[in-house]
Amino acid sequence: MYGIDLHNNKDRYFTIGDNKCQKIAFLPLKRQITVNKVSPVNLELEKFKSEKLNEAEISLHLTDKQENELSSFLYDHKEAFASDKEPLGAIIGHEVDITFNIKRPYPPLLRIPAYPASPKSREDSEIHIKELLDLGVIRKVGHNEEVEITTPVIVAWNNGKSRMVGDFRALNTYTVPDRYPIPKIQIALTQISQAVYIATMDSLKGFHQNVVTTRARKCLRIIVHCGVYEYLRIPFGIKNVPSHFQRMINEIFPQELSEGWLIIYMDYIIVCYKTWEDHMYKLSRGLTKIQSVNMKISLKKCHFGLKELKALGHVVSGLSLGIDKNKVEAVLLKPMHQKKKEIQSFLGFSGYYRQHIKEFAAIARPLYKLCDKDTVFEMNVDSVKGFEYLREALTTSPLLLMPDFKLPFKLYIDASGDGLGAALHQVQIINDKPVEGPICFISRQIKPAEARY
Structure with missing residues (x-):
């Protein structure tokens, strides 16, 4: 037979069943909560992260451990950073001077x-x-x-x-x-x-x-x-x-x-x-x-x-070099250029990426002719083709491999009556497979004196 006997004495306890010797008491439960004091350094770090570090871009590829390590690291070097509203730095030991090629009185x-x-x-x-x-x-x-x-x-x-x-x-x-x-x-x-x-x-x-x-x-x-x-x-x-x-x-x-x-x-x-x-x-x-x-x-x-x-x-x-398509988008949206200055500007822009474009010099040759001083500006079939091809090449050019100078290179060359061209290639191991790709493209036009021989 099982039951509960409660005794109202000073030491309250109860027994279960017939075993009167087994006394079980209810004791008051005291919950102890320990609150760790937050150090001033941690408070300053959190303030730095919320007020300043959120202005920077931190890659989503980082692990939580790497991101925390980076935050603490940047906090340790916080004196190197400033916002637009904070005082500018004044670089020490490198003052700038200006030297004229004329003397007083100045013109x-x-x-x-x-x-x-x-x-x-x-x-x-x-x-x-x-x-x-x-x-x-x-x-x-x-x-x-x-x-x-x-x-x-x-x-x-x-x-x-x-x-x-x-x-x-x-x-x-x-x-x-x-x-x-x-x-x-x-x-x-x-x-x-x-x-x-x-x-x-x-x-x-x-x-x-x-x-x-x-x-x-x-x-x-x-x-x-x-x-x-x-x-x-x-x-x-x-x-x-x-x-x-x-x-x-x-x-x-x-x-x-x-x-x-x-x-x-x-x-x-x-x-x-x-x-x-x-x-x-x-x-x-x-x-x-x-x-x-x-x-x-x-x-x-x-x-x-x-x-x-x-x-x-x-x-x-770390593997490749490509053209930022956002930078060329505005060029693609513009209509065909109808002025010499517009063509010169386009050639300057596309020439910045000439190492990405195979046979750039030969393609751009008709456009360069339009920009000659003694040439009457008129877009003909060849210049229109060159313009359209360069616009397309700016968006479809291949990614260039980053050179590995410990590996051999391959050089492919070509020549015509209008220009010289070359492509520098290399075979690299990418994803455990050998891949051959271009490192850069090189080209130039034939000079008038060179064309005679």
Whole structure:
């Protein structure tokens, strides 16, 4: 027989069944909840992720562990990044100077009054001036300061948005040229070969982080309807700035550039490597150098953990190099060009991708003839065919393999009465299978003297 006997004594208990010796008591249950104190570092990290890091693009291919590691890593290097509303960096030790090929007194061409502008353009120029003043890019020249050089500005409009640019053509005419070489982007992008992880970064406000020498500031004075202003940082449109920037980059990152995992074209920075651990180590080296010279990176233009990227009109991965179809879409939608300048612009655009197009020189030959000085512009059958073929080639050209310099190459050559052409190929192992594909196409027209023999 089973039952429950309850005893109302001080120590409450009950028994089950006939076993009076087995006493079972109800004890009060105390639930203990432990709340771990969140460290200030974790709070700051979460704030960084929610307020700043969400501006950057992080690849969906990363695992949760890799994404968390990347977030903590970028937080540790947060001083290297800034948003549009934060103070600009001022790169240390690389001030920009300007050298003229003339002496005082300067010609009147270097002192031009402000250009006439519409009320809307004047209003927007005041907005741009205020933004540059707030960023510390310019300062207002006092009424008692001597002014020898003034450059007028132009307010350019595109899709309803304005941009203020200085008309520095006269200043550039009298500036001694700097011949420091700029790397070819197509060659630079081949360094991404075999990379699995790619990170891209962009310098905030570009050249505005380059400080100008005191002497050069007097040459960089712009004039608008509301006064004269002096650039303290390099403005856009100045001669020699790309050469100066490239020299500066080579001096800041000599070892990193020579090792091949860092690619910098102007203010566009690429870090690429095969393994995640090594990629993060290389990224740390790059950001440490960036912080050491007080350069700032724009987070909203950063991309991390990519397998492929769109850069300077190309789609690039560790295996191939292709044309960014979004860049050529606008060209395809335009009707047949009917002016010489339009054909010249089209040839410049398609020529940028000539390494992707087989026998480019022979195809474009009729179009180049149209652009000769002594040629009457008239679209004939050959030029129309060349135009249509190039437009089609921009969207149907094959992907180029990234070269592997440890493997042999194959060179296919061809020649005709109009031009010379070659195709550089290579056999690579892709998905455990040997695949032969083009590395690049090369072509040029036959010169008149060469055609005689």
